[in-house]
Amino acid sequence: MARPSKYPQELQERAVRLVIESRADYDSEYAAIKSISAKLGITSPESLRKWLRQAEVDGGVRPGKTSEDIAEIKALKKEVTELRRANEILKSASAFFAAELDRPSRF
Structure with missing residues (x-):
């Protein structure tokens, strides 16, 4: 930054x-x-x-590139980074829960 x-x-x-x-x-x-x-x-x-x-x-x-364009690009890059991080979290969570569903029940 x-x-x-x-x-x-x-x-x-x-x-x-x-x-x-x-x-x-x-x-x-x-x-x-x-x-x-x-x-x-x-x-x-x-x-x-x-x-x-x-x-x-x-x-x-x-x-x-105008100042407004530069500011917009910066904001969009930040948003893309946040969305990619959220996607990675969701992928990990879905893999975890999918593995939980595949396990046989102990009871």
Whole structure:
């Protein structure tokens, strides 16, 4: 399981918005990312770059899985795991009870 981000969602959204709004003021997108991450106290510009890419995917600008798709896939994988575990328990229980029915009665 991934660890939660140490940056609040509001800061992430603000940083992404600032990069989008100020791209033209810098020589490159990376220069904007580096400058804004330093100003906002984000230790790694790579984190801001990833947030920006995910925001572009969510906005339909870039192809890829949206945040909603990722969350849905994660929930479905969890549900599949739980259902498989329940199936294994039911198989074991049915095998146990089937064996009980096959034994001759002692009385």
